[in-house]
Amino acid sequence: MNTSELNSFIVILIYGSLVLLSLLKLANPLKVNRKANFWFGIFLFLWSTFWMDEVLLLVTGSTVEFHSLLVVRFVQFLTPIVFYFSVLFYTNPSFVFKGTDLKFLLLPVAFLLCLLCAELGYSNPFEYLSVILILVQALFYTGLSYIIIRRHQKKIQQFSSNTEGINLNWLEYIIVVLFIVNIIYVIYNLFYDPTSLNFFINAVFLLVIYWVAYYSLKQKEIYPLEEKQRRELISIDEETEKEEVKKKLISDEELIKIKAQLESIMATRRPYLDSELNLIKLAEMLSVSTHYMSYVINTGFGKNFFQYVNGYRVEYAKTLLKNTESKFSILGIAYESGFNSKTSFNTTFKKMTGQTPSEFKNEVQVYKS
Template sequence: MNASELNNFIVILIYGSLVLLSLLKLANPLQVNKKANLWFGIFLFLWSTFWLDEVLSLITHHSIEVNSILWVGFIQFLTPIVFYFSVLFYTNPTFRFKISHLRVLILPVIFLTILLLIKAGYHQLHYVIISLILFQALFYSGLSYFTIRKHQRKIQQFAANTEGINLNWLEYIILIILIVSILYVIYNLAYNANSLNFFINMIFLSVIYFVAYNSMKQKEIYPVEEKQREELISISNSETEEIKRKLISDEDLLRIKTQLEKLMEAQKPYLDSELNLIKLSKELSVSTHHLSYVINTGFRKNFFQYINEYRIDYAKKLLKDNSNNKLSILGIAYESGFNSKTSFNTTFKKFTDQTPSEFKNSSDL
């Protein structure tokens, strides 16, 4: 098999994988993140069309340029927008479309107008099309990236273990695709991009398998029960406002704060790896909004920081205690309330500037 045949095989794998993954996301067999998976499935299908020319050319043994068809080019232009809406629904399942969101159609309308002008003979506008495609990709990739980063801060208001709901995999995809796309466009403008196709396609195939693995194991980010979901979203969205706005009296704040400290010392709820704001508020018989306010205002921390400080302190004791040498690092992670070694290592490093192994070794000296 020569380089050209290998590249053709990779193209077929890319197209087939994207179409199959798109169908799986649209079918959503696990019935999680329903609206987000619907939009993500549409995004994957649109993404697959970028290899449609090559696939059809291989099947018919003739050069076919489906992507040059006006309506196909227009639909492909919508790909970054569809991806952005999938991110919005992942980070906020209660998101609703408003009339103001119609502004996302401004660039597509401009793009369609220029496409029609090119069809009418204004071929000098070809570079304007390339510029619009690049701008659209950069703009919505950036918007999606910052939406995910904001989400990662928000979920720390109600979750102590954020692994599996922090959408890191989407963040990595944005960065990889963005870098590869920019390199490809630059290379396409300056050189013959055919020599780069094999390398680019190999990267995209790897990214697609990475997407498949992570998207299929993505669990529900917010509780399925609507009331709880809306409550948590409202808490995470009003983080700064609630610190400034006085929700309860100073006496009630001190009372709940004292109750919380006693509960943490006596019952150690932080050792529950599934602990979240809802569970803890039920233990204290207070509302989630009031508990969030007490943690934010009374301790000047978010829920993630507050709970994981207790977990790290508990883990330190286990690491220092020689009688616990029979426990591995993973065992200590589970004993301390973490649900994975990766989460334990990352959080421990964040709080102590050391990995658990480094801390244990320094304690043994």
């Protein structure tokens, strides 16, 4: 099989994989992240159309100018914004479109006008302008999506003690990889023969698509299914970024009282050993609202929920690591301490102590010997 035939095979795999994954996301058999998966499914389908020219060539045996169709070009232009909507709903499932969101139509309308003008015979200036709009829209919404995901990763630390399954790292990595690949492709198009790069680009895209398939299908529900709890947590997220959070939600006396109760529960009942512990569960133990609990942890301890709970987990892990007679492995200690994976254990432990669990354990053994 020569390079051309191998590239054709990869193109078929890319198109088929994207269409299949799109249908799976739209059907959403697990019924999780419904709005986000709907928009992500649409994004995947739109993404698949970029290989339609090559697929039709392989099927019909003749060149088909699929991308030259005005409707197709316009629909493909919407790909970055549809991806942005999926990110928006992953990070805030309670988001509702408002009248002010009509601003999202500005670039698509401008692009459509450019296409219509080009069709009427004013090809050169409007073709150039349409290319500029494609680049602007792609960069803008890709960058905005990346910023939203980064904010989300900070926000979830306000209510979750284990963020590994809900931090949307896979989306962040996809954005970075696609951005780098597209830069390489543009540079190569400017200075070299673009056809010689097709095999490499398509191979990378195929790997990215399989990466997307794996992580998007295993993505669990990010926020609680119960609407009231979901809205409470999202509102706490938003408040932590505003100046108003500095205002007192409760008196100093009440703050000291709840802080003492919290410390007592953490010491006696050790809820941090529950790997699924979240702000809602902890607030229920003290019979206070999630807003009050968040305020007490943020103001009383100067930490977010993630830092507060994992501080206890790390200290508990230290006692297990210091016990040279313990039969627990590093992974066993991670689970015993409330972490849900060795990766999150290593990362959090090193961030809080400056050492990995293995390094800490070895140091203790050397000291004792």
